[in-house]
Amino acid sequence: MSELGKKIATRESYGNALVELGKEHEDLIVLDADLAGATKTGIFKKAFPERHWDIGIAEANMTGIAAGLATCGKVPFISSFAMFAAGRNYEQVRNSIGYPHLNVKIGATHAGISVGEDGATHQCLEDLALMRAIPGMVVLNPADDVEARAAVHAAYDHVGPVYLRFGRLAVPVFNDEATYRFEIGKGIVLKEGKDVSVFATGLCVNEAREAEKLLAADGIDAEIINIHTIKPLDEKLVLASAAKTGKVVTIEEHSVIGGLGSAVCDILSEKQPTKVMKIGINDVFGESGPALELIQKYGLDAQSIYEKVKAFVKQN
Structure with missing residues (x-):
């Protein structure tokens, strides 16, 4: 266990x-x-x-x-x-x-x-x-x-x-093994919200969970969704959450080109145009350094996510 x-x-x-x-x-x-x-x-x-x-x-x-x-x-x-x-x-x-x-x-x-x-x-x-x-x-x-x-x-x-x-x-470890259920192609709503939909994958999911607490302290009600399956993507969940909040953020320890952010944008641009901010590696190569310092430098830690999402939500 x-x-x-x-x-x-x-x-x-x-x-x-x-x-x-x-x-x-x-x-x-x-x-x-x-x-x-x-x-x-x-x-x-x-x-x-x-x-x-x-x-x-x-x-x-x-x-x-x-x-x-x-x-x-x-x-x-x-x-x-x-x-x-x-x-x-x-x-x-x-x-x-x-x-x-x-x-x-x-x-x-x-x-x-x-x-x-x-x-x-x-x-x-x-x-x-x-x-x-x-x-x-x-x-x-x-x-x-x-x-x-x-x-x-x-x-x-x-x-x-x-x-x-x-x-x-x-x-x-943040999932409870006693109650957790995995299904290919189905995202998991970790916390419901009304102001912004945050779709995260992999290592970034826990950082998004921590960022949500900081956002809540500022009065921002973020919906946090764990997307463990990049393909096939949970299209129904993406569309439903985006329709509810009107703003979408994607977070991935991957290039912003071609990964989770791109998959989400493919669906939204075709079926439900929504304002999107992609958080990830911005078309650059990585570099050698301690893992936690790199995560922070490239803006994938909870504090960085909080600051980016807060600014995004406050945009008109």
């Missing part, structure tokens, strides 16, 4: 969930590209060494092997850093998994600016954009340990390709 408030990295949740699934399903095979200690698939390797395959530093080859396994009725999870799983590997994911719509799951860890000292080359800020552009790909970005483990289970149950995004940084 997860403890509320305890800090756990979602990559750790990924490794633990794989073990949970491995006990139930003998068709589950985990492939890694020489990063099992970092991606936490090493937890699965310890429990099921015969079903953990280390392919070495060869992500494209790993993807091809997984595609082959899927055609034989296995359910492979391939794992690497997001920069490699989605970036270096894009052609293979597109053509070997996406095009034939094979039942392969992609566990991408170390996503976003919070990778920290690894710097710009490893801080993948484009993966959600890349993956949501692949036809038939489900894209999940869980916010805490409870949600991350639930997302891995849901990915296994879903027949077809799934991209799962996990972080390096330990983040607070």
